[in-house]
Amino acid sequence: MRNLWIFINRYNAFFLFIIFFTTGIVLTVKNNAYQRSVTFNSTNEIVGNTYEKLNVLKKYLNLGKVNDSLAFENAQLYTQLLRMRNIDSAKNTIVKDTLTHQQYTYLPARVIKNSITLRNNIITINKGSLDGIKSGMAVISPQKGVVGFIRDVSEHLATIQSLLHKDTKISVNIKKNNALGSLVWGERNFDYRKAYIKDIPNHFKVNLKDTVITSGFGSFPPGIIVGSISNAGITTGDNFLTIEINLFNDFNTLQYVYVIKDKFAEEQKSLESKLSNE
Known part of the structure; x- marks a missing residue:
């Protein structure tokens, strides 16, 4: 604790500068419409870009799950196509249980x-x-x-x-x-x-x-x-x-x-x- 106080006492001018500088920026932005508008627009742009990059990273990390899901859906579609091939389109036939009659599944x-x-x-x-x-x-x-x-x-x-x-x-x-x-x-x-x-x-x-x-x-x-x-x-x-x-x-x-x-x-x-x- 003593070392902390010594550190603060040694660099007190720097810390006071940071405090006054931050206070000045806050007051300027709060009391001036133009500076407030510029600050909010810049902040929104930075936050938006950050979220966009995070979403790209998230999508990349989830590519494995997406590919697995697409592969499963394609397998179901291929199975349905095979099922349709087994139906004689020249006859007016209703197949009630296509899963039972389906020979191949993916x-x-x-x-x-x-x-x-x-x-x-x-x-x-x-x-x-x-x-x-x-x-x-x-x-x-x-x-x-x-x-x-x-x-x-x-x-x-x-x-x-x-x-x-x-x-x-x-x-x-x-x-x-x-x-x-x-x-x-x-x-x-x-x-x-x-x-x-x-x-x-x-x-x-x-x-x-x-x-x-x-x-x-x-x-x-x-x-x-x-x-x-x-x-x-x-x-x-x-x-x-x-x-x-x-x-x-x-x-x-x-x-x-x-x-x-x-x-x-x-x-x-x-x-x-x-x-x-x-």
């Missing part, structure tokens, strides 16, 4: 780990068995491009065997002529922007920029876009073509994905198992 998930430079690339997402995720489920991106398959699942997390993996094979066809083939990656290089279609019979006519989509054979619904043909002239020396495509998905910027739940997946797997044992 579950949004956030990517928390991803790789694109390895021979076998794996993606980790923030959803797991408690969210209904199971091994073998198909995964697409918000742009509806193919991502891969669910591989390992824990309660809160799951890994995806990316399309950029040597063991990933997806049944696809060329949209223009329905030519069926197998989509693979790393056939000739490890470019994350390209993939290859094998086993296309060579009597099919294939053109550059033809669109490639999923065939519906397997876990993916039919019609999911994959990419466009960039090289149709790769020869293999047999009766089948190998085609290079540019992928629509940008795996380097992948932040959100949709896991596709197939209502009939277990039933189909059980039936196929019985047929293989006969």
Whole structure:
């Protein structure tokens, strides 16, 4: 306490100046309309700019929640679009229980780990068995491009065997002529922007920029876009073509994905198992 008094006594002139200066400004602003107007306008501008910057910071900090919300809403919209596809528009039919008849539903998930430079690339997402995720489920991106398959699942997390993996094979066809083939990656290089279609019979006519989509054979619904043909002239020396495509998905910027739940997946797997044992 004694040191405080010594400090105040030593700098008393400075403190008196601050007190008189502040009092003078207050009296000037209070008793003069022009100075009061200028002061209030300046104060409001400073406060407004401060609040604006705080709001920008707040919005930035909340981007994660906003993105999660948008991903969930998009998943619901995609599910509704699939539901509408299942209705035969040529018939005057009323579907009372569309959820029961809906084969595919989308579950949004956030990517928390991803790789694109390895021979076998794996993606980790923030959803797991408690969210209904199971091994073998198909995964697409918000742009509806193919991502891969669910591989390992824990309660809160799951890994995806990316399309950029040597063991990933997806049944696809060329949209223009329905030519069926197998989509693979790393056939000739490890470019994350390209993939290859094998086993296309060579009597099919294939053109550059033809669109490639999923065939519906397997876990993916039919019609999911994959990419466009960039090289149709790769020869293999047999009766089948190998085609290079540019992928629509940008795996380097992948932040959100949709896991596709197939209502009939277990039933189909059980039936196929019985047929293989006969």
